[in-house]
Amino acid sequence: MSQPKVESYEAVVVGGGIAGLTCAAxxxxxxxxxxxxxxxxxxxxxxxxxxxxxxxxxxxxxxxENSGILFPMLKNLGIELSFxxxxxxxxxxxxxxxxxxxxxxxxxAAMLKESFPANHADIDRITAExxxxxxxxxVLYGIDNxxxxxxxxxxxxxxxxxxxxxxxxxxxxxxxxxxxxxxxNYLRRLTDNQALIDMVIQHFFDETPTxxxxxxFSLYLDYTYTKGGTGSLPSxxxxxxxxxxxxxxxxxxxxxxxxxxxxxxxxxxxxxNYKKLVWAADQSSLYRLVQGANxxxxxxxxxxxxxSHGANSILTLFIGLNxxxxxxxxxxxxxxxxxxxxxxLSSLSAWSEAAANGEEALQDWLSAYFERTTYEISCPVLRDxxxxxxxxxxxxxxxxxxxxxxxxxxxxxxxxxxxxxCSDKIxxxxxxxxxxxxxxxxxxxxxxxxxxxRINGSKEGAITGWAFTNAKMPAEMxxxxxxxxxxxxxxxxxxxxxxxxxxxxxxxxILTGKLAxxxxxxxxxx
Numbered sequence: 406m407s408q409p410k411v412e413s414y415e416a417v418v419v420g421g422g423i424a425g426l427t428c429a430a431x432x433x434x435x436x437x438x439x440x441x442x443x444x445x446x447x448x449x450x451x452x453x454x455x456x457x458x459x460x461x462x463x464x465x466x467x468x469x470e471n472s473g474i475l476f477p478m479l480k481n482l483g484i485e486l487s488f489x490x491x492x493x494x495x496x497x498x499x500x501x502x503x504x505x506x507x508x509x510x511x512x513x514a515a516m517l518k519e520s521f522p523a524n525h526a527d528i529d530r531i532t533a534e535x536x537x538x539x540x541x542x543x544v545l546y547g548i549d550n551x552x553x554x555x556x557x558x559x560x561x562x563x564x565x566x567x568x569x570x571x572x573x574x575x576x577x578x579x580x581x582x583x584x585x586x587x588x589x590n591y592l593r594r595l596t597d598n599q600a601l602i603d604m605v606i607q608h609f610f611d612e613t614p615t616x617x618x619x620x621x622f623s624l625y626l627d628y629t630y631t632k633g634g635t636g637s638l639p640s641x642x643x644x645x646x647x648x649x650x651x652x653x654x655x656x657x658x659x660x661x662x663x664x665x666x667x668x669x670x671x672x673x674x675x676x677x678n679y680k681k682l683v684w685a686a687d688q689s690s691l692y693r694l695v696q697g698a699n700x701x702x703x704x705x706x707x708x709x710x711x712x713s714h715g716a717n718s719i720l721t722l723f724i725g726l727n728x729x730x731x732x733x734x735x736x737x738x739x740x741x742x743x744x745x746x747x748x749x750l751s752s753l754s755a756w757s758e759a760a761a762n763g764e765e766a767l768q769d770w771l772s773a774y775f776e777r778t779t780y781e782i783s784c785p786v787l788r789d790x791x792x793x794x795x796x797x798x799x800x801x802x803x804x805x806x807x808x809x810x811x812x813x814x815x816x817x818x819x820x821x822x823x824x825x826x827c828s829d830k831i832x833x834x835x836x837x838x839x840x841x842x843x844x845x846x847x848x849x850x851x852x853x854x855x856x857x858x859r860i861n862g863s864k865e866g867a868i869t870g871w872a873f874t875n876a877k878m879p880a881e882m883x884x885x886x887x888x889x890x891x892x893x894x895x896x897x898x899x900x901x902x903x904x905x906x907x908x909x910x911x912x913x914x915i916l917t918g919k920l921a922x923x924x925x926x927x928x929x930x931x
Contacts, residue, residue, distance in 0.1 A: 422450025455632030603749025715867025
């Protein structure tokens with residue numbers, strides 16, 4: 406019996422998240438025969454929308470920030486999407502602020518002062534720092550990213566827009582770099598009230614850099630939402646890739662990489678040859694699957710990746726409500742961050758300490774955690790009325806939760822019990838925002854960090870790449886070196902996505918996807 410012919414591609418992109426799809430879109434446009442391999446049954450990765458009983462839920466990002474990257478990328482590719490403004494609200498206890506512009510920072514400060522009346526001077530110092538970072542961000546994203554311009558020889562653009570921006574950026578860059586230390590440590594210079602610090606930062610990951618954390622007040626003002634749900638973005642990129650001659654295969658898992666032979670082995674037994682490979686999936690799996698790479702740099706990076714941790718993960722509750730959108734609108738609005746109490750998560754010990762005293766002590770710890778943590782609450786139907794049955798609403802409610810805790814419950818056979826406990830407790834907390842919600846719940850679906858690990862293949866359920874707590878970061882962190890971040894120590898293998906550059910987010914994934922495509926095209930002689 407003759408052996409099946411091995412297919413060959415000029416470029417193969419492994420991973421159909423937003424970075425991989427961006428990369429494949431540009432590779433397809435360049436004329437390279439391009440294939441996207443995604444092990445799940447649909448593309449999108451951590452960006453997607455699913456429907457359950459007529460309700461639309463965003464499974465990953467709840468909204469998008471442009472950051473001078475998203476809109477220029479879509480314009481550059483000629484992709485038209487309808488974007489809707491996503492107003493963000495912040496709530497602490499019974500106090501709420503709706504962010505409608507830069508002046509909303511004053512309202513936010515007033516809310517903090519109501520919650521911490523003894524710390525007015527500290528709050529003034531903190532908001533002054535946020536305002537300073539907002540100024541830096543205006544410079545950083547002051548123009549559309551030049552990477553997405555076709556004609557960089559336009560002298561009018563160079564003189565009137567790019568050059569003045571570069572001058573401002575070079576003045577601001579050293580100030581931005583000085584804000585690279587963990588935000589918790591930075592804010593301790595401004596206040597000794599740890600609970601106040603928690604209210605400002607506890608919805609960020611451990612040791613998040615100061616600039617990244619404090620810039621989010623500006624980014625909230627930049628939030629937008631795609632009509633039809635966040636999954637409209639990967640869907641549009643899918644269409645673009647196919648229209649430009651690229652191929653997308655879902656349900657295709659790579660199980661082995663022969664770097665010397667430029668061959669991929671798939672789980673179904675098929676083999677594929679590639680000239681250039683872009684890894685847009687979990688970086689740990691790349692170094693676990695690759696064979697035939699033996700440089701000292703490869704072994705060093707492989708060991709670093711294997712011994713590093715992913716960033717924090719989240720628990721998410723998808724809730725169908727027998728209440729109309731007005732019920733949600735008058736409370737949290739379309740997108741909110743809510744903290745029930747002002748005591749802060751720093752007032753709690755580590756979950757592992759509670760677990761050492763037995764399951765009852767750990768359950769008590771969890772109860773206290775859900776009272777103190779910060780929740781992200783999103784209501785898709787408040788942006789697009791088509792995203793829920795008439796007269797009803799869907800909520801997406803998330804909070805940070807340690808991956809190790811969910812593994813503890815899973816290893817002890819109590820995983821389903823954990824999900825039910827978390828679901829019940831979160832709905833109890835939501836009663837403070839949405840009175841009567843318990844009686845209005847039609848269904849709820851709970852996803853944990855181990856769910857994210859299983860479905861997305863993301864190490865430790867991480868949603869933004871590598872943890873800031875790693876002693877040495879496996880990814881590039883210097884913005885001026887971001888173009889180098891897409892290179893790997895393996896010949897003809899490149900990378901992009903959340904594991905490539907840190908801090909990560911949707912704009913960074915798009916940017917590294919474009920950079921990887923440009924590098925592949927250049928190395929292919931295009």
